[in-house]
Amino acid sequence: MAPIDELRLALQQYSDRTPKDERLCKLIIAICSESRDNPQRRKLVDRLLRQLQLLPKLSKSSHPYYYEAVNKTWEWLEKHLHEFNPRRSPIQASLTTWVNTHLRYRIHDLHITHNPKVLSLDLDALERSRFYNDYLDGLEVEIERIERQEKQAVARAIVKYIDRDPEYELRNCYPRNRPDCNCQILVQRLFLQQSPEKMAVIARQLNIKTQTIYSFWKRTGLSKIQGIGRHIAQKNSDFMSG
Known part of the structure; x- marks a missing residue:
């Protein structure tokens, strides 16, 4: 089987069939189907790079x-895109992990290059070796493990904040004259219990109209929780990169 056919088969296997994933698959195949000296390939690569730079999970x-590593990563991707071997669905997630893995490795390599007292390795030679592929495979798994741990840490921090509500911003957020139906109580009962409850059940138990709770949650409660989540996630991100 020709390499381009192997790539097409792998992309089809891991695509989640959403329009976004299908367009990405077509773009990758279109790039890899063109010769490197074809101007059309350059245009397609530029389109792919623009899309990648907008991905929220790009490292x-x-x-x-960092920025020097990013530029070198884009150069590397243009040369090695045909070697992309998706490992999970969707394709966008797998491609992002692949790029992030190389980007972080590039940062490490540039650090070594700019600090000659540190042992230096020939990255180009490593790229041609089995060692390099095995290294990236292992590093990709490790990055996925770390990302899962980071997400779990953020989730635990959000739950802890909701339970403590140190600034009383959740307990002081409620439908008019109904402090017993405050935002903290709602999010705990809707999402954080072992057996989450439905709004209709909560409304009946609190003797309040379901529409009142629903409107309050949609208009005020949900945005407040989302704001807290974003704030905690940002603090966690700053801590991890600090």
Whole structure:
């Protein structure tokens, strides 16, 4: 089987069939089907890079060599896209992990290059070796494990904040004259119990109209919880990159 056919088969296997994933698959195949000296390929690659730069999960860093590493990663991707081997669905997630893995490795390599007292390795030679592929495979798994741990840590921090409500912003947020139906109580009963309850059940038990709770939650409660979640996630991200 030709390499382009193997790539197409792998993309079809892991695509989640959403329009976004299907467009990404077509773009990757279109790029890899063109010769590297074809101007059309360059246009397609530029389109792919623009899409990648907008991905929320693309690794960000305050490292002094980050932007240099990003540029080198885009150069590497243009040369090696045909070697992309998706490992999970959707394709966008798998491609992001693949790019992030190389980006972080590039930052490490640039750090070594700019600090000659540190043992230096020839990255280009490693790219041609089985060692490099095995290293990236293992690193990709490790990155996924770390990302899962980070998400779990953020979730635990959000739950802890909701339970403590140190600023009373949740307990002081409720439908008019109904402090017994405050935002903290609602989010705990709707999402954080072992057996989450439905709004209709909560409304009946609190003797309040279901529509009143629903309107309050949609208009005020949900946005407040989302704001708290974003704030805690940002604090956690700053801590991890600090």
